[in-house]
Amino acid sequence: MTWTGPKELKAQLARLWERGDLLRDAVTGNPRFPLRLSLKSPSSADITDRFNEVRAWAAGIGGHRFYPRGVAGTSAPRPGDTKNAGLRVDRDA
Numbered sequence: 001m002t003w004t005g006p007k008e009l010k011a012q013l014a015r016l017w018e019r020g021d022l023l024r025d026a027v028t029g030n031p032r033f034p035l036r037l038s039l040k041s042p043s044s045a046d047i048t049d050r051f052n053e054v055r056a057w058a059a060g061i062g063g064h065r066f067y068p069r070g071v072a073g074t075s076a077p078r079p080g081d082t083k084n085a086g087l088r089v090d091r092d093a
Contacts, residue, residue: 012037027045
């Protein structure tokens with residue numbers, strides 16, 4: 001099982017922050033969001049054969065906050081609000 005977890009997603013965000021990409025876009029007005037992140041997710045075979053593990057993985061991803069808390073200019077999504085969460089996660093093939 002090599003699915004992307006919260007630590008890997010946070011590492012992707014940390015790299016964007018450390019390179020200055022997120023702050024630069026906020027200052028220049030470049031639209032950064034929805035933000036594309038790389039996500040290795042379970043295959044259809046995984047869902048069929050390892051349903052409980054996939055369910056735990058999805059709960060683990062969904063139970064984490066991937067946005068900065070208390071940073072000026074950010075609006076944190078409310079629990080259950082997936083429509084305008086501000087982050088977009090793409091699945092790697």
